[in-house]
Amino acid sequence: MRLSLILVILRREVIDLLRDRRTLLSMIVLPLVAFPLIGFGISKFVEMTSKKSEAEATTVGVVSRASSPEVQSAIERAGLRPVVEANLRQAIEEKRVAAAIEQNGAEIHLLLDGTRIASTLVAEKLRTALAELKDERVRAGLTTLGISPTVLTPFTVKRVNVASERKMGGFLLGTMLGYIVILLMFSGGMHPAVDMTAGERERKTIEALLASPASRAEIVLAKILATVVALYATALLTLCSLFVSMKSSALMNDPKFAALLGNIALDGRTLALLLLTVFPVALMAGALMIAIACFARSFKEAQSYLTPLLLLVVLPSLLGGLPGMELTPTLALIPIFNTSQLLKAILQGEFTMLNFTITFLANITYAAICFFFAVRTFKNENVMFRS
């Protein structure tokens, strides 16, 4: 193996990739633009929906003859405006009121349209207001009878989440990140791998390259490395874009969301660990994609060979994001799954060195196997010169 020749081919392949619009789109534009756009779009949508719901969710329909002054007063205390309507169901359907209450003696019916957010919000406010009114009456009754209202609450139950904010934020971000980074990384490397193998064959450039002094192993290694550059650049840009858009997104206006993400360490160590975790996966993916694409006679054929690979990586990366899934030394041997799990654990600040090492070594081993498979395929005349 001559490093100088590998570098010559690698340089040419990378320059070629950077001149290819389709590669630039999947490798640079998509990761850089997708997340800010998605974040901006979601936040705008949430903002619009909540404004609309809030504007709508201020009116409550009541039947004048039936609702008591106490109930009317409870509605007003909840910040809602009672409107007298003759037909409550029709008023809700025609959106004149968000929800309504119908009092029939000791029975109060809460009417709402479950398909509308505004209606659901108002119904919830009404339920809370009426529950408070009921409690007030019970307390007043007990006091009249000389019984302390505390008999109603011998003890209280309070839910305390012991998970740290970083852990919660890491769980949220890690669940998305493992899946998105791996998926985008694989799709970022797909086009370059196809272009450098089936594309070369289709353009008839492969024979001139194979007739050059570079050996097959040197050529295929350079092509794998060029694919890895594309894969890794996609992963790096995806990670950075995801981090930045999460932190700066309008979603951060939500104090709960901001508190969760705010505690995730966005330091160099975390980023370095994430990139180190992804590195052997990029090597493995590059070698595997080149090996598979070598079998194709045309660009389209190669794309159809590699598309199932994307589906194959989605499942384990999705599984890794599910709640309750934890990385153990045995599970760290499962490719892709181990990576999505480790990414989540790093963000949560909870990974162990043992799991990190096993995952890294397992993925390096798979990358080496894929590399030898790619070299064998590239050296196989029946594959390279089949027509």
Added chain:
Amino acid sequence: MIEVESLCRSFQDKKRGTVHAVNQVSFTVAPGEIFGLLGPNGAGKSTCLRILATLLSPTGGGARINGFDVQREPARVRESIGFLSGDMGLYPRMTPRELMLFFGRLSQVPEPELKRRANELIERLGMADFADSRFDKLSSGMKQKAAIARTLVHNPPVLIFDEPTAMLDVVTAGIVEGFILQAKREGKCIIYSTHIMEEAEYLCDRIAVINEGRLRMTGTMDQLRAATGKQRLREIFLDLLDRQVA
């Protein structure tokens, strides 16, 4: 110098069984000589040249290029050859200058010499106007000039041309032919496959007719005329194919 001795290449085909693409082929080509390999489509020309360029391995016999064995010293063989096919093999997003530098670097030509040689070829082939334009913007003639320059940039002693004019118009084919003759004058050892009779008659010092993987006859035009009693290469070629059918 090219020395080919009992060269064979066979493969298995589901319908046809064992196919002998190249069968017991022997010939030699000296420096300063153009050796034409003439045959119909599927005769075995390209397979033979691909073996000489170490793209395919022989299943029998052997060949030496510039003293190096194609099976035992493939890297040395590739350093000694310039290989050009009719498909040209040009990267659409590269420029002719970049292509020359790329292949020159693969042949480990020292950088100052490589740049000098690239500039020299650009001048000799009249490529100055488009040397820095991408191939996807060039005409067929411009592309073929660049492909020739790529073949010659490392100054190889042996040139292997596999139907280099197959896809070209008469004017562009003329440019290629002129360059091949110039390479011959420089002492290059040239093997040239074609199925264009006039071209072979005009260019080649010796011609070998190949069909169904076997060499039917090898010789100079005069030798072929004497053996077949025909004058023009087209007639000689058809006569040799007819003999085989009979």
